Amino acid sequence: MVNGPNASTKLLWHIHETIKRNIFVNEILAAELRRKTLEAIHDSAVDAIITITERGIIETINPTTESLFGYAPDELLGESVNILMPRPFQDEHDSYLRSYLKTGFRNVIGIGREAVAKKKDGSTFPIHITVSEVQLEGRRVFAGFIRDLTELKLIDEQRAMLGGIIENSLNEVFTFDAETLRFIQVNRGARENLGYTLEELRQLTPLDIKPDCTREEFESRIIQPLLKREVKKVNFNTVHQRKDGSVYDVEVNLQLSTHLQNPVFVAIILDVTERLKQERLLQQQQANMQADLERLVETRTAELHKAQADLVRSEKFSTLGKVSGGIAHEIRNPLNAVKTSAYYLMNAKDVSSEKVKEHLQRIDRQVTLIDSVVTALSDVAKLPDVNLRPVAMGPLLREVVGSTNLPSNIQTVFEFPATLPDVVTDENQIGIAFRNLVRNARDSMTEGGTLIIRAEVNEDSVVFSVIDTGVGISEQILDNVVEPLFTTKARGMGLGLSITLAIVEKNQGSLSIESKLGKGSKFSVALGRSN
DSSP states (O other): TTTHHHHHHHHHHHHHHHHHHHHHHHHHHOOOOOOHHHHHHHHOOSSSEEOOOOTTTTTEHHHHHHHHOOOOHHHTTTTTGGOOOOOTTHHHHHHHHHHHHHHHHHHHHBOEEEEEEEOOSSSSEEEEEEEEEEEEEEEEEEEEEEEEOOHHHHHHHHHHHHHHHHHTOOOOEEEEEEETOOOOEHHHHHHHHHHHHHHHHHTTTTGGTTOOHHHHHHHHIIIHHTTTSSSSSSEEEOOOOOOOOTTEEEEEEEEEESSSSSSSSEEEEOOOOOHHHHHHHHHHHHHHHHHHHHHHHHHHHHHHHHHHHHHHHHHHHHHHHHHHHHHHHHHHHOOOOOOHHHHHHHHHHSHHHHHHHHHHHHHHHHHHHHHHHHHHHHHHHHHHHHHHEEHHHHHHHHHHHTSSOOOTTTTEEOOOOSSSEEEEEHHHHHHHHHHHHHHHHHHHHHOEEEEEEEEEEOEEEEEEEEESSSSSSOOHHTTTTSSSSSOOOSSSSHHHHHHHHHHHTTTEEEEEEEEEETTTTEEEEEEEOOO
């Protein structure tokens, strides 16, 4: 029967066996999962993992071991773990292992310590090693977990070096909490200058050594702009108060550092007491020097004015002598000729009409020459009067040319544009200037030639040129022709061009000269246009 006792027993047994099989399978699957998990951890670990036997023979390594030490797996497996250690760590390792196996005393195992490891190329580097004991399939193995401390040691060295630099800095260096404002660290220079110990300073804030500032002012003007990231740093000058109550001038450079877990302020302080003292001393010295210099300038100015007055008087007499000599020379010779001809006409008997005419013409020429000298001196006297107003230059230039005695062998050409704007000048003075230029052109063309009067209109000015085809001027003396009393003529005082230049400049114009020896000259006067 299906439902009999034997059938029930068989069913229960079958269920029991099925459950046992499922448990066994699950255990196998779990063990396989653990194995794969351990292998994945082993292969991806950032630390080097090495297993060795009780005799110190390497059984397994992970990929990090290969990259860290520079060995291939077949170069390490089966070798003594001492291959990875420099002396004396090789001997120490063997003694540690023998001692533990004999006494059970844990010197390294399960504790961890710093040591030195050796790479395949022979170089050494600092490590932290932890050794664990593992029972595996009835035997004992040891697993070593090795971490490279090279970068950490370098960071520690740099931190120690930086800390030493800060501690021994001549500047005062403070760090204080961004919330409570209490000092965290203060270097030796600051402690010695202030007279506080580090423990005392850690109970204080910047306001305790800054008597000229309230907390509200300190936070609003200095702290808040940094906390709100409105500025990267704050620089200001203030005073600090020592423990004994004395104060000294400082220059503060304050920044907010967020590199640590809690933000802190870093202040670098420069004691500027001596510098300000020297600056004030220098300012006083400069003020004294300035006062001395001003007194010296006043004295020298008075002496210069006196010397100038003496020089002007001397130059006046010197110039008067030169001008007088020129006038005497220019007038005496023509007067002698006039006197001779007059004497001849008064005393000669039976004088022919030709002789009378000849001497009269000589008298006329000499009088004309004397007149030109007097005219030049008259022109000098007229210089001070300047009356600037709009002037039509076309008619004025034609009148100047027409009033100048030009010989018949000189041809005059006017080159004016159809529309010639007025210029701002003194009509009388500018007439004298152009009359001198026309005379100068005439005198340079003793064999005849062409006189060109040209006008060129620019945006702000009109340029009037007097051009001749005369003997020209050499480059060596071109810059000297406008100097007073300088002349290249056998007869002449050398005042014409210097008077012309003075007139042009007084009339807010400019004079330029172009000339080639044997080719002729071009004198150009630029005058401002009338609006």
